[in-house]
Amino acid sequence: MTQCRRKGPQRRMGALVTYVAVGSRAAVAVVFLLAAASRIGRRRRAAFRATVTGLVPGARGTSAHALAAGVTVVEGTVVLLLAQPSGPAGVAGLVLAIAALMVFTYVIAAGIRRSTTTRPVSGAHVTRNVLLLAVSGLGLAASLADGAGAAAPAGLWAAVGAGALLGLVLTAMDDLTDLLPSLR
Numbered sequence: 604m605t606q607c608r609r610k611g612p613q614r615r616m617g618a619l620v621t622y623v624a625v626g627s628r629a630a631v632a633v634v635f636l637l638a639a640a641s642r643i644g645r646r647r648r649a650a651f652r653a654t655v656t657g658l659v660p661g662a663r664g665t666s667a668h669a670l671a672a673g674v675t676v677v678e679g680t681v682v683l684l685l686a687q688p689s690g691p692a693g694v695a696g697l698v699l700a701i702a703a704l705m706v707f708t709y710v711i712a713a714g715i716r717r718s719t720t721t722r723p724v725s726g727a728h729v730t731r732n733v734l735l736l737a738v739s740g741l742g743l744a745a746s747l748a749d750g751a752g753a754a755a756p757a758g759l760w761a762a763v764g765a766g767a768l769l770g771l772v773l774t775a776m777d778d779l780t781d782l783l784p785s786l787r
Contacts, residue, residue: 618755618758620745621754622759622761624693626727626769629767631739632739632766637770637771652668655670655671657724658724659714660717674707677703682696694747697743707732708733710731733754735773760785
C-alpha cells in the first residue's frame with residue numbers, strides 16, 4: 604500500500620488517530636482479559652453460572668453451563684483478536700467486543716428491570732459496559748480512519764499504558780461503587 608507523505612499537522616493528526624486506536628484496543632483487551640480470567644477455578648465458574656442463571660430466564664443446568672462457557676470463549680476471542688499488532692484482526696476484535704457488550708448490557712439491564720440479579724451484577728455494570736461501548740466505538744472509528752499514520756514507538760507504548768490503565772479502572776468500577784455509594 605502506498606502511503607502519501609504528510610507534513611506538519613496532518614502527520615501529527617495521523618499519529619494521534621493511531622494512538623487512540625491502540626489505546627482503545629488496550630483498554631478493551633484488559634477488561635475482557637480480566638473478565639475471562641475471573642472465571643478460572645471451579646468455584647468461580649460455578650458462581651458465574653449462578654449469575655447467568657439469575658440473569659437469563661430459562662437458563663438452567665446444561666444451558667446455563669453452555670451460556671457461561673460461551674461468554675468466556677467470546678471474551679477470550681476478543682482478547683486474542685485485539686492482541687494482534689495491526690490489521691483486520693484488531694478491527695474484528697473491536698466489532699466482536701461491541702456486539703458482545705451490546706448483548707451483555709441488554710441482559711444485565713433486563714435482569715435489573717426484572718429484579719432477578721444478585722450482588723455481582725448492578726447498574727454499575729451497565730454504566731461500565733456503556734463506557735466500554737464508547738471506548739470500543741472510538742477505537743473502531745480510529746482503526747478505520749483514513750488518516751491513521753506513522754506513530755513513534757514511545758507514543759505507542761504510552762497509548763498501550765494509558766489504555767491498560769483505563770481498562771483497569773473500568774474493571775474496578777463495581778468495587779469503586781461499593782466504596783462510593785453515591786455512584787450506585
